[in-house]
Amino acid sequence: MRTSWADSADNSANGSGNSNAWAPRAAYVPPHLRNRTMSSEAPAAAAAGTAVAASLPANDRVNHGGSIPHHGGYFKADNGRQGYGSGFQSGGGGGWNGRGAGRDRGRREVNPFENDEAEEQSLGEQENTGINFEAYDDIPVETSGENVPPPVNTFAEIDLGEALNQNIQRCKYVKPTPVQRYAIPISLAGRDLMACAQTGSGKTAAFCFPIISGIMREQYVQRPRVARTAFPLALILSPTRELSCQIHDEAKKFSYQTGVKVVVAYGGAPINQQLRELERGVDILVATPGRLVDLLERARVSLQMIRYLALDEADRMLDMGFEPQIRKIVEQMDMPPPGMRQTLLFSATFPKEIQRLASDFLASYVFLAVGRVGSSTDLIAQRVEYVLESDKRSHLMDLLHAQRENGISGKQGLTLVFVETKKGADALEHCLCVNGFPAASIHGDRTQQERELALRSFKTGITPILVATDVAARGLDIPRVAHVVNFDLPNDIDDYVHRIGRTGRAGKMGLATAFFNESNLSLAKPLADLMQEANQEVPAWLTRYAARAAYGGGNRNRRSGGSRFGGRDFRRDNSTNKGTDYYGGSGGGGYGNYGGGYGQGVTSAWD
């Protein structure tokens, strides 16, 4: 049985009006029905801890106990579908050994645009009629490296190939986004690239178009004939299963009727189906690192024919959580070395230390920064509120309640709530559901099927609230996410940038709200700096916390001290100034002072 947002709003407003068997009586009391006023004003920084602790919220008293049926079962009933791992239909002509010569001939290529049209119709609106390009005017762009190819202004200026051009039209991309204007010509010229551009600015197409176009041009590539081993020409790696699936879906659209065959491989899904797809032929393999290592060790994939290597979320892929696996894949298997392949690294954030590491994988590369490296976009209105741990749930429900009353960005807006731990995600999802706010949750302890169900139920608006750990922080492109709430702030400002980047995408506006308290001291300065840089109003109390943190109190953030945005191409810093942020950041700390590296910050949510 489905419950719409409007239904639950009615039920919640009527108090006892909820007749759904799955939902128990709501414990949440909206603000206007309470006899106390809630203030989001923060206490003076110094006195914050105890002063507010005394005023515990009236409504943070959810009963987590026994008799409540688990909401997970309810959502599953509505959303049963095949996982990503099953049922992919392959493109015509995808070759086992070269396109057009493969085992896959004769299989009809499913039109990947069919669903888009159905979805648009069901939403009653055009979701992707084009990007708001004015939003990107005056965006600072920096390129460095030798003989950087010039940017283009239109797709027509670039010879991507007829079939790909048609798919660009089917995607309703009218003009290239700024990162596409620069990155596509650079990549088409055969150059390696390290590209930084803001969240939601079209990086996926920026690396997919040149790869697809390049493979289309190669006409016929002779690949070794080894039974049951696939020899992809391009490898796209991303940190999470969901992101790999999303890139795969996009790449399938871009490569429709081009003869270029795209396959995805990721953990948590049955490997046999993926093996069968690989056996049918693959030109572009999209994968998460763990599953790819498995396939390489089984000798079911060889990288010896790789012409193109793309790392999406490249800084995450090269941090301490993933670096060993990436080095194994790129350096210790049979992949051609830098110079013999083309390597494309993309992210919204690119700390200096990671840039330095990444340069091992590149040959004579171009560095491209569109917008300020690691900054958030002006399209996202950022709010930060002082909320004690004990007040967070009631405060969140107040926000959601107000949102329900007043609407956010149209009535179908979705809200993504980030928490720090998997247990926290479960508990908050439960709390929201029993209080009449339909929510799902996604984190690393969920089975892949549960993760996909949660995401789908969120995207379709059945549960317009998704509680997530950092597993959903990067790359996911869900157009109707109107509000991101950092219920628990991350320890790292880059993670914050990626999280809030789930809204305000493709030129659309978004809202991000963060709950800050004493446990987030280390983030005070980078957060205040980031907000200031994005022309956001910084509350006076946060400025005070930031000043306090800057003078030594509790500032353990690895990006603290002015190094946060990575600034620009680290190669420039080696030869010129060492202490001034190129983009006018707060300065003082120089670049790359990460101290202990990335170890402690790596979350287990990643695949």
Ligand SMILES: Nc1ncnc2c1ncn2[C@@H]1O[C@H](COP(=O)(O)OP(=O)(O)OP(=O)(O)O)[C@@H](O)[C@H]1O
């Ligand atoms: N040229 C274009 N015109 C219109 N829309 C576009 C264009 N290029 C990309 N888009 C759309 O913009 C949205 C964001 O793109 P994408 O997911 O590639 O962003 P991203 O830069 O990779 O973000 P993130 O840093 O969060 O991973 C997508 O919905 C995509 O379809």
